[in-house]
Amino acid sequence: MRLIPQRLLNQPFMQQILSDDASYILRKTLSEPALNREGYISKSVLAMVLKGEQKITTYDGNMIHIPAGSMMFIPKGMYSVSDLLSDNKGFENVLFFFDDSITEGFLLGKGVNINPQQTWPEAYRFKNQESVKAYLDALSAIVPKMNVIKEEFVRVKMYELLYLLEALDENFIHFLSHSLLGTPRNIKTFMEANYDKPLKVEDYAYLTGKSISTFRREFKTRFDTTPQKWLMDKRLTKAREMLVSTEISVTQVALETGYENVSHFIKEFKKKYQMTPKQVLIEHQEGLSL
The missing domain is CATH 1.10.10.60 (Homeodomain-like)
Incomplete structure (x- = not known):
């Protein structure tokens, strides 16, 4: 079983946009499909598909489908992932991995009340990715010009992304808070x-x-x-x-x-x-x- 994102780092099909060895923003580009790769995603991740589509099977056997133009926030967990091409145009997505200290720090002080009786999907879908693409474009323009990227800069940019997601859907923070609890199992x-x-x-x-x-x-x-x-x-x-x-x-x-x-x-x-x-x-x- 692969540990994600650790096993993705330094792969030829991955571009590291930003990282502090705790949180990561990575761009994946494939010319061939990659099917049914089992892995443990050790950090919550926002997966934004730009080309092709991604199909992810959860530990409990449920399917998460991410077509081009959409994005999903996926909690830590064990998954089987397939990256599929789009009309031979390849596959491309951007993965935003959040260290626990970022997600927990973001929720701190927001006073989110968790209702244990409320059911949530296993991943949270965002239909519109335009604001996140604009965020990514700005980041991609700034980072190459920086001589030194400090940890605090990375943390601020990851917090900024979470605020963008909250602005897209105010219910997201409730899902995020719920997702930190994990799924009760025997x-x-x-x-x-x-x-x-x-x-x-x-x-x-x-x-x-x-x-x-x-x-x-x-x-x-x-x-x-x-x-x-x-x-x-x-x-x-x-x-x-x-x-x-x-x-x-x-x-x-x-x-x-x-x-x-x-x-x-x-x-x-x-x-x-x-x-x-x-x-x-x-x-x-x-x-x-x-």
């Missing part, structure tokens, strides 16, 4: 299905619709251990099973069991099994050759 079911994803404890807390403290408390009640210990044991157990039952590389095993840092995976594996993954792999292969 911890046991969700964790058993997703322990091998490259996610942190705070990500799992958000994805099950709980605060970190509540998540840790409920997790301890259900599993009689901490999330960190449980995740490590489940991931390493699966890794060992893969090493003795498949022929894929140690690196691939690490990636498929939630480890993005292969060195860290090897260290934790050796600590648990007193053998490196490579030693287990060689031992298994030698056993097959007998």
Whole structure:
């Protein structure tokens, strides 16, 4: 599973318009369709499609469709994304990724009351993107002329964009406030299905619709251990099973069991099994050759 926006950075089809390593504005341009790419979007994102169309499937199986000329505000979460071309004219969109400190700071002091009984869509649609395009055009003209881009400049521009969205639709701030809560889900079911994803404890807390403290408390009640210990044991157990039952590389095993840092995976594996993954792999292969 890809971590977004992290995996998009430095890709040849991406242009980085503005960033401070916390919030990002990125332009994506494709000449070929990209289908059904699973990923965890780790920051709330405004997706504005300029050419082609985007189809996004949520974790719960619902479809989000973003045609050219429209834009959607999408909360953090696990999605499958398809970028489709428009009459062979390619695909182009702009992605505005908001760090949590920006969205939370924007809502601070607005006094938004959340009605837990009110239902909201999984993403918020804006039909008119003209004011955001004007904002983007102005930003694209200014940034190349700046010698140094300070973090405070990026934060101010991201706040400005949120104010633009609020001006487009005053109900947006209620959706934004609701989206920060996550979607309530059964911890046991969700964790058993997703322990091998490259996610942190705070990500799992958000994805099950709980605060970190509540998540840790409920997790301890259900599993009689901490999330960190449980995740490590489940991931390493699966890794060992893969090493003795498949022929894929140690690196691939690490990636498929939630480890993005292969060195860290090897260290934790050796600590648990007193053998490196490579030693287990060689031992298994030698056993097959007998």
